[in-house]
Each structure stands twice: as structure tokens, then as C-alpha cells.
Amino acid sequence: MLKRTLGxxxxxxxxxxxxxxxxxxxxxxxxxxLSVSFSSLQDVLQKDFILWPTNWxxxxxxxxxxxxxFIRSIFVTIYITVVGTAVSLILTATMAYGLTRKxxxxxxxxxxVIFTILFNAGMIxxxxxxxxxxxxxxxxxxxxxxxISSFNLIVIRQFFLSIPNELSEAALIDxxxxxxxxxxxxxxxxxxxxxTFGLFYAVGHWNKYFEGILYLNDAAKWPIQxxxxxxxxxxxxTSTLGSDVMAQLENQPPPVTIQMAAILVATxxxxxxxxxxxxxxxxxxxxxxxxx
Amino acid sequence: xxxRKSMMLWVVLILMFTAACSNSNGTATPKEGVDSxxxxxxxxxxxxxxxxxxxxxxxxxxxxxxxxRGQKMLxxxxxxxxxxxxxxxxxxxxxxxxxxxxxxxxxxxSFRSTNMDLFNRWAEQNAFFPLNDYIExxxxxxxxxxxxxxxxxxxxxIYGIPTWSPVESQSFMVRKDWLDNLGLPVxxxxxxxxxxxxxxxKDDPDQNNKQDTYGLAIGxxxxxxxxxxxxxxxxxxxxxxxxxxxxxxxxxxxxxxxxSFFHDLYKEKALTSDFAVVNWADTNxxxxxxxAGVFLIAPRGMSQDYMExxxxxxxxxxxxxxxxFAAPDGSQGFTAGAGFSRFLTLNAKLAxxxxxxRKMLEIHEFSRQYYQASKVxxxxxxxDWFYGNEGVGYNLDENNVRVxxxxxxxxxxxxxxxxxxxxxxxxxxxxxxxxAYSEPKLIDATQQLVDINKKYKLYYPxxxxxxxxxxxxxxxxxxxxxxxxxxxxxxxxxxxSDWDAMVQEYMSRGGAKIIEEYNAEIxxxxxxxxxxx
Numbered sequence: 145m146l147k148r149t150l151g152x153x154x155x156x157x158x159x160x161x162x163x164x165x166x167x168x169x170x171x172x173x174x175x176x177x178l179s180v181s182f183s184s185l186q187d188v189l190q191k192d193f194i195l196w197p198t199n200w201x202x203x204x205x206x207x208x209x210x211x212x213x214f215i216r217s218i219f220v221t222i223y224i225t226v227v228g229t230a231v232s233l234i235l236t237a238t239m240a241y242g243l244t245r246k247x248x249x250x251x252x253x254x255x256x257v258i259f260t261i262l263f264n265a266g267m268i269x270x271x272x273x274x275x276x277x278x279x280x281x282x283x284x285x286x287x288x289x290x291x292i293s294s295f296n297l298i299v300i301r302q303f304f305l306s307i308p309n310e311l312s313e314a315a316l317i318d319x320x321x322x323x324x325x326x327x328x329x330x331x332x333x334x335x336x337x338x339x340t341f342g343l344f345y346a347v348g349h350w351n352k353y354f355e356g357i358l359y360l361n362d363a364a365k366w367p368i369q370x371x372x373x374x375x376x377x378x379x380x381x382t383s384t385l386g387s388d389v390m391a392q393l394e395n396q397p398p399p400v401t402i403q404m405a406a407i408l409v410a411t412x413x414x415x416x417x418x419x420x421x422x423x424x425x426x427x428x429x430x431x432x433x434x435x436x
Numbered sequence: 437x438x439x440r441k442s443m444m445l446w447v448v449l450i451l452m453f454t455a456a457c458s459n460s461n462g463t464a465t466p467k468e469g470v471d472s473x474x475x476x477x478x479x480x481x482x483x484x485x486x487x488x489x490x491x492x493x494x495x496x497x498x499x500x501x502x503x504x505r506g507q508k509m510l511x512x513x514x515x516x517x518x519x520x521x522x523x524x525x526x527x528x529x530x531x532x533x534x535x536x537x538x539x540x541x542x543x544x545x546s547f548r549s550t551n552m553d554l555f556n557r558w559a560e561q562n563a564f565f566p567l568n569d570y571i572e573x574x575x576x577x578x579x580x581x582x583x584x585x586x587x588x589x590x591x592x593x594i595y596g597i598p599t600w601s602p603v604e605s606q607s608f609m610v611r612k613d614w615l616d617n618l619g620l621p622v623x624x625x626x627x628x629x630x631x632x633x634x635x636x637x638k639d640d641p642d643q644n645n646k647q648d649t650y651g652l653a654i655g656x657x658x659x660x661x662x663x664x665x666x667x668x669x670x671x672x673x674x675x676x677x678x679x680x681x682x683x684x685x686x687x688x689x690x691x692x693x694x695x696s697f698f699h700d701l702y703k704e705k706a707l708t709s710d711f712a713v714v715n716w717a718d719t720n721x722x723x724x725x726x727x728a729g730v731f732l733i734a735p736r737g738m739s740q741d742y743m744e745x746x747x748x749x750x751x752x753x754x755x756x757x758x759x760x761f762a763a764p765d766g767s768q769g770f771t772a773g774a775g776f777s778r779f780l781t782l783n784a785k786l787a788x789x790x791x792x793x794r795k796m797l798e799i800h801e802f803s804r805q806y807y808q809a810s811k812v813x814x815x816x817x818x819x820d821w822f823y824g825n826e827g828v829g830y831n832l833d834e835n836n837v838r839v840x841x842x843x844x845x846x847x848x849x850x851x852x853x854x855x856x857x858x859x860x861x862x863x864x865x866x867x868x869x870x871x872a873y874s875e876p877k878l879i880d881a882t883q884q885l886v887d888i889n890k891k892y893k894l895y896y897p898x899x900x901x902x903x904x905x906x907x908x909x910x911x912x913x914x915x916x917x918x919x920x921x922x923x924x925x926x927x928x929x930x931x932x933s934d935w936d937a938m939v940q941e942y943m944s945r946g947g948a949k950i951i952e953e954y955n956a957e958i959x960x961x962x963x964x965x966x967x968x969x
Contacts, residue, residue, distance in 0.1 A: 189725035213845035364501030
């Protein structure tokens, strides 16, 4: 190894220092949220910025975990995320694989998929479909309408196309059916892609918000994002109209400490998924970037 | 190849189109009751029919689950299958639009006062049930004063039932302990308020030898207003132009005076320095952290949590509520509140079910009973039932104030499940605002505000409930424009002398039309002289 000059090492050191500072800056908001959630309201009001709680208080967490709706909604969201991601992955992967085969109407179906990327049906037509298919007020209304993302489907299809055709031909010669080929050859080779898109889907399902409001009329089924928003967001939009000050006052959200605790509890689970998928992730995001 | 591709695209397009068309045909004949998916009881043989009553309204915070104890109690008591869906406030308009457009308009909708344009649009399309014939039948409807029916009357038909909200005005509270420390009197004019605000900034009112305090807590969109009477208030119609037409407060002479008052304070750092970007929650924090010395107080809805936090920071804090200032035109008093907050409409399809309408109104009447806190006891059966029975749903504290036992999300109390559970507080009733709190200093400040409201007449503005087509179209944009320009004037980025140019811009971009449309309606209502009572 070449011996590096002092200057080079100094530059490296500087780079590392700057990058560490930037990385720490990224952490600041999270630490702030954590600290506020563990502080007393009095401390939060008195200080301009809290980096670390001076007096540890867990009142905010006690308040959150005492609330039925919050706990209930976390379980709802976990359910939607787990089931939804599984459904999404199965449907996306099987459809993408089907679309790599030369079958009748394959191009038409592909065109229709692309069509939905360009033209969205809009809120009311989708509402009607959900209503007429009897999904209204069931958790499936949050899973099925968004089960397949057209964009993800096309990228995964592209990934499948990059797997040499010879592999499936060899499987065919060995007597494997299409399903067996898909399951034993294609899926094991596509783990990075599936992990990546699984994560995309999981985050998407975890963040389900508007669908929850639109399709569910029982608050017991609301996902965490709806409940969280009702806790955190104050009605800012009407403040310009001024005359609504009374409504604004009457609907004061809970103190900021509880808001921060709620944000943390609602974000942490999905954040914890990332490290486990990290190793696949780096490979996965480059899918389709270079075609060989 | 290209031809094949474009052919295929056409086929797809046509497919989509026909699908869309058949879809909309399907909605022309909406099927009822498909949407809710509840188990509909089929006991039509009973002497009294068990009506299925659907409803939708908005909610701040989180509602109880559908199958709570309170819901069962409600259904049993009234022999109905009642459900009022509570939609998060921020997305209320989107969802209710989807429901109505999707052919599942509920039997009753309780709108927010800010949804007047939606209400008017649907009322014009005859989506609501006219209530004119039922008003004489129900005492609670008879008790509603005529002026409150006005906003809900479209082409002579009454489509909405207003829900009570206070006419009492808000005011502003000042740190009395700071005034005393500096030997200043309670301000009675903007000149004096300016002196107080500057003294709060420069003369160390909390005597901690630090320059860490200032005057007025104010946030983005120049909120709160610090209007000490309708003369200065931006969201009311008080001033008149040369032809005698009423004009919005936002472009009035009084507002101009107020903006230059803010500008003077801004120069002295006597109001929140970065107010243009401070949201409402942070504006509250400025006052309740003991930094600012003047802030809003309203007859109800003050946050006791925040007040307690302030008193923990500064136990010596005292508050005095400001009386309205005498305006240059000789008037003195505050503006009355609109008198309604939400309002209930019924579905036009109920026209052939008068008994169901009566049932719904009966339930509505029940849920609007007023139980005066200082007088009511658990012996009052309706009260006890409404709040889920003593010991199960609530307890009474030493001041006879009801304290809920459970989180609303548990759904223990029936009142949580009504579409509208705001009591109607008539003119002869005492609303007992201070009873909402247990913190003595907050009770005292609220009592001061109530007394001030009794002492002065209230101004009843002519514009309440009027909808102007032009305003629906450009009103929000113009309001934002004026707010932005006035914010610039406060910070000195634009001179206050530009006021007339700003008003001119407002006028030319649609303001003139808005004023014209409002005044046509004001004249039609017969409102000429300003009404104080």
C-alpha cells in the first residue's frame, strides 16, 4: 500500500469529520423528538430547544398507552402492513412473471398497466369500485385497491427479464412446471428485488392515511396514521379565516410532549425494518439500472 | 408495428371509456344501504319500526369505536339503529363529497360552519330535506331565533338546523403582575397598550434582570387579531364606504390603524419577532412560557394544561382581561360571535318518511338539552344517561363539574355517539363558562371576560351566513394576499402608506364584486343601521 502524504491524510480526516457532523445533524430531529417526549411540558415551554431532557418524565407515554384508540390502531396498521405486503408481493411478482412470458394478450395487458401510471381514475370512481365490491369498512379496502403498484410491477418484470432465459429452459427440460420454475428458480434469484419492493410496499402500507379515512367508517379500524394525525395536527388551515379562532381553541391538541411521543411510537416499528433489509436493499435499488 | 400499437391503445381507451360510462349509469340509480355494511335488523313487525339512521359529521381528535357501550344504550333508548360516522376534520369535505357523489348520502349530515359553500351548492340541487313544516312541531326548533335560520334558508326553504355557539366575544389578557411591577395601569387604548407592550419588552417586567420578555404574542396571518372592537376587526363587516356599502374589515381604516400599531411595536421588538412564520401552537407557547405578556382569551376552550404550565413556571402570574377600547367613531364594544358552529341537514330522500324524520328530530332535540353544571345532579335521568351513568361514565367533582372517567375512545358514554351533542344554551340560560376549568386563575380570567361581555353591548355584523359566488371563487386567495401584504407592512418591507394601492389591488382582483354581492344580500335582509344589542 502506498504511503499517503500528510496532506492527503488531513483531507481524509476533514472529510470524515464533516461527514460525521452531517450524519449527526440528520439525527438531531429524532433526538429532539425523543427528548421532548420524555420531558415535562413545563420544561418544553420554558426552553427554546431541548436536546436532552433535564427532568425525565414518562407522562406522555403513559397517556398514549392509556388511550385505547392508539394501541388499537397500531395493531390495525401492523395487520395491514404484514398482510398487505404479503399480498402485494405475491400479486406483483406473479403478474410480473406472467408478463415476461410470451402469451396471448401480454402486450395489451402491459399497455393497460402502463396506462394506469399515466391516467389515474381519481377519488370518486375508486370510491365507487370499493363500495360496489363490498370492501367498504373492511381492512381489505386498504389492501386490495393498492395491492399492485404499476411502477413496481414494471421494474420487477424488468428484473425477471434480466434473468437468463436459459435457466428456466433448463428447468423446463428437467421437467419443472411453470409454477415450479417460478418458485424454485426465479424467486430465489430475485431476493434482492423482492426485499426492496417488499420494503417499499411495507412503508406504503404503514403510511396508509387517506384510504383509511375514505373507506372506513368505524374508528376502531382506523390505521395509526389517521389516529396520529388526529392527535398531532391542529386545524391550521382555518386560521387565515380568523373567525374560527373559537373552534381552534376548543380543539386544542394534547400538549406537545404527547404529540412527540405519539410520533415516535408510530414511526419506530417501520424504522426497525430497515436494518434487516439493508443488505438486500443496496443491491435492490440498482435493479434495472444497467441492462446487460 | 406502429399502427398495431396505436390500434391497441385505441382499444384500451375505448374499453376504459365504456367502463367509465357504464359506471356512471350505475350510480344514477343508487342503491341504498349498501355502504355501511352493518347488520340491518329486519324486525318490521314490531309496533314501532326500528329505523336505521345513518349520519356523518366531522371530528377533531379520535372518536369511539362503532360498537361501544354508549352506542348500544343509544339504540336501545330510542329503538333505532343509529350510526353517526365521525370523519377527521381535515378530510371531512373530501369524504362527504365522495359519499354523496358515490350515491351513499347519509340520512343526516352535520356540517361545519366553514362548509357553507358546499351546503349552498347542494341545497340549490335539492339534496336536503326542507324543514319548514317541522319547526312548529318541535320546541327546540321554535327556540332558535329567526336570524339564525337565515343562513340556512335557500329559496324560502330551511335546510339546516344551527348548533349553538357563544355570541360572547373573546378579548385579550395582560399579565397583571407585570403591570404592577412596572406601576402601569390597565391599558384602555392602543396608545396605552403600545406603552405597555414596549415597557414589557424593555423594562424587565418579571424583574429577573434579563431582557427575556416582550409584549404581544402573535403568529402567522396576524393571528390573534388584537382587535379591541369591531372597528379594528378584520373578519367582520363594520365599516362602510362612501356609498354606504359595508366593506370587509380587512381593508378598512380601522385595520390600517391596527397594522401601523403592529408596525410600531415590531420596530421596538414588542411583539413576536418572527411572527410571520410562527404557527398557532407556537404562538400559544410564547405566552404560556412567560415570554409574552398579552394574549387571547376566549369564553371557552382555553387550555388548562398550558395555563398550569405557565403557573408552574411563574407562580406569581396574574391576569387582567382588557375591556373594549373606545373607537374613533365613538363605538365601544366587541363583535358578537356567529351564534352557530355546526349545523345539521337531512337527506332529501326522507320526504316520504315523515315518521323517520320525526324520530331523527326527537333524537336531535334530546342530544341538545342543556344541563347547567352548577345545578344538575345524577338524579336528572337524562343527564345521567347521556354521560354514561355516575360512577361508570363520569363523576362529579367538588364544584359539581362532571369529570369523565374514561378515555373517549372507550365509547362508554352515549353522548359520544350522537351526531351533534352540543347543548343549546338559550338567552335565559347561564352558560357558566368558568365552570369548564378547575384552575382558579383561569376561572377568574374567564369570569372577567364574561363580566365584560355583560357590561358592553355586542355588535351584530350584517354579513353572517351570506355566501357570495365571487368569494367562493377567489375569497381565500384574496384574503391570503391581504394577509401577506399586511404582514409585509408590519415588518416594514412595504410602507403602510401603500395601503390604498393594496386595497385597489384587492378591489380589481374581485374584491369589488364580493362587496357588491354581499351588500345586495345585506340590503335584501333589511340591515341598514349597525346593530348593537
